[in-house]
Structure formats: C-alpha cells, structure tokens
Amino acid sequence: MSQNMEKIQAEQKTMKSQDSELSQNLNELREDLSNLHSQGFNERHTALRALGRLQEEVAKLWIELRTSNARTPGVTPGEKLPPTLPIVPITVPTTEPATVPTTVPTTVPTTVPTTVPTTVPTTVPTTVPATVPAAGPATGPTTLPTTAAPLSLSSTPGSTCNTCPEQWVSFQKKCYYFGEGPKKWIEARFACSKLQGRLVSIHSQEEQDFLTKRANKKGSWIGLRDLNIEGEFVWMDENPLDYSNWQPGEPNNEGEGEDCVMMQGSGRWNDAFCLSRLDGWVCDRLATC
Structure with missing residues (x-):
C-alpha cells in the first residue's frame, strides 16, 4: 500500500x-x-x-x-x-x-x-x-x-435628414464646406476627399444662390471639368449638366487649356486653367440623420 x-x-x-x-x-x-x-x-x-x-x-x-x-x-x-x-x-x-x-x-x-x-x-x-x-x-x-463609405451626391431629395459635420453648412439635404487657402483644382479635389466629400456639384438656381452668398468673393473651385473631352463638362457626382450659370462668353477654353471650372464672386462660372491657384473651393456631401 x-x-x-x-x-x-x-x-x-x-x-x-x-x-x-x-x-x-x-x-x-x-x-x-x-x-x-x-x-x-x-x-x-x-x-x-x-x-x-x-x-x-x-x-x-x-x-x-x-x-x-x-x-x-x-x-x-x-x-x-x-x-x-x-x-x-x-x-x-x-x-x-x-x-x-x-x-x-x-x-x-x-x-x-x-x-x-x-x-x-x-x-x-x-x-x-x-x-x-x-x-x-x-x-x-x-x-x-480609411474614408467614409462612397457618397451619393445627387441633388434629388431622398431623405429628411439634415445633420452635417462641424464647420459644414446644411442646405436642402446636403452639406457644404467652404474651403479657404490657395489651391490648384486637383489639390482642392483631394482636400474635399480627405473631408469625406467632393468638389461641389450644382443642380439648381436655389443651390447657386445659396453658394453665391457664402463662397469666397475672389473665386472658388467647383466640381465641374472637361479634362477628358474638350467641351464635355462632367460634375464630380457624375450627374448630367442640368443647370448652368456661365459668365457671358464662357466657357471659351482660352489658350486651349481651360479645363476646370471656377465660380466667380458674382456666382457666375468660368472655365480656368487647372493649375491656377484659387483662394476658395467648395465641397459638398449628403446630410445624414
């Protein structure tokens, strides 16, 4: 044992x-x-x-x-x-x-x-x-x-939500950011992307009036360009050019190299050299709930 x-x-x-x-x-x-x-x-x-x-x-x-x-x-x-x-x-x-x-x-x-x-x-x-x-x-x-989900930036109302991030302004179910600081068009485009938005696409006179009151009076980049085919302007949200607000005589592709569109202090549009530096640029995105 x-x-x-x-x-x-x-x-x-x-x-x-x-x-x-x-x-x-x-x-x-x-x-x-x-x-x-x-x-x-x-x-x-x-x-x-x-x-x-x-x-x-x-x-x-x-x-x-x-x-x-x-x-x-x-x-x-x-x-x-x-x-x-x-x-x-x-x-x-x-x-x-x-x-x-x-x-x-x-x-x-x-x-x-x-x-x-x-x-x-x-x-x-x-x-x-x-x-x-x-x-x-x-x-x-x-x-x-690393960024927010792809944004559908159509101006067609599809929601009653109107919540915008800090420093963005709400208008008709969209949010707008009014950027300041000299930038080329491509630099403004990527600045908006980093803010989870896009260079603004404009589809109505009401939207244009809203932007005219708040945008930089020296001129701002918007999301319209004809970089691929001359004269075929395309919005960043890829919706049709169903509204326009061109300055008389524009677009004229002066010097055969004006392929990006700016909004003047008056609100009128002008095609400009993409490498020019503007003091203002406007981003937009859909508002959330």
Whole structure:
C-alpha cells in the first residue's frame, strides 16, 4: 500500500509538471500569434497608405499632363486621354489576433485520500487527457475603409435628414464646406476627399444662390471639368449638366487649356486653367440623420 501511495503521488507531481509546461507553451504560442498578426497588420496598413498617396500623385500628374498637352504645339485640343486610373478601395484589416485560452482544462486531484482502499489497482493511468482548443476564428469585419463609405451626391431629395459635420453648412439635404487657402483644382479635389466629400456639384438656381452668398468673393473651385473631352463638362457626382450659370462668353477654353471650372464672386462660372491657384473651393456631401 505504501508503495502504491508513493506511485500515485509521483504521478500527481508528473501531471502537475506537465500541466505547467503545457500552460507555458500555450502562453508562448499566444504571444507569437499576436506578434504575427500585429506585424502583418502594420505592414499592410503601411502599404495601403503608400498606395493611396501614389494614386493621388498619379491623378495630379494626369491633370498636369492634360493641361500641358492642351498648350503644346502639335497636340490636338480636346484629344481624349487614356482612361483615368481607377481608384482602388483602400481597406485596412481590423482582424484582431485570435485568442488562445490561457488555461487548460485538466483535472488533477490536489489531495490524496487519507484512507486507502484495501484493493489498490495494479495499474495507474500515467496520462490525463487534456483538450486544448485551437485558435478560435477571428470575428468582426475584415476591412475598414480609411474614408467614409462612397457618397451619393445627387441633388434629388431622398431623405429628411439634415445633420452635417462641424464647420459644414446644411442646405436642402446636403452639406457644404467652404474651403479657404490657395489651391490648384486637383489639390482642392483631394482636400474635399480627405473631408469625406467632393468638389461641389450644382443642380439648381436655389443651390447657386445659396453658394453665391457664402463662397469666397475672389473665386472658388467647383466640381465641374472637361479634362477628358474638350467641351464635355462632367460634375464630380457624375450627374448630367442640368443647370448652368456661365459668365457671358464662357466657357471659351482660352489658350486651349481651360479645363476646370471656377465660380466667380458674382456666382457666375468660368472655365480656368487647372493649375491656377484659387483662394476658395467648395465641397459638398449628403446630410445624414
């Protein structure tokens, strides 16, 4: 009986040692898995930010190339450029590292019975089954846009919502941001994009009157241009040119290179060189609930 008691105690010590070693291994595995996920997240985030900056620079180069070609001898004005490079959705993974349980369900008797049965089994199991669950599936969305969801900037009323971000002005279910500071047209475009909006698209006299009262009196960039095909003006929201407010004699494509549209202090429109710097620029986006 004494020998059997000693054998049981020895088995208990062995199982406790194995349990401690297994727990340590699991902790190391969890730490390695967390580091791996973190490293992959950081590398992908850095790469996607670099891609976004590259796309912005490419778009700027396209506009500068278009305006330069328009003023270069031998280049046909209005010649169609290659298709604009598509904007790749910038997604940032938010998958959290899968977690590994820190404890292992192992049943080990902590005490030895004070009474020993008269009949002692001749064999004692040397192993205790331990079930270690594999890394659980990560939950949650796998992507998170670095900017807000694409905005539909149609002027057609589709909602009664009229909530706008701070420093934006609400009017007829849209929000407007009146930017200040010298910018080229492409710089104004990306400034609006970073604010989760677009260069303004104007579709009614009421909207024009609202903008005229608040826009920079020295002139502001708006979201109208004919960069691809001369004379074919396109709004940033891609809706038809169903309203216009041109200055008499405009657009005239003076110097065969005026492909971006500005709004003068009077509210009248004028086609201008895209590389010119204006003190004002106007963004818009739909209001929210």
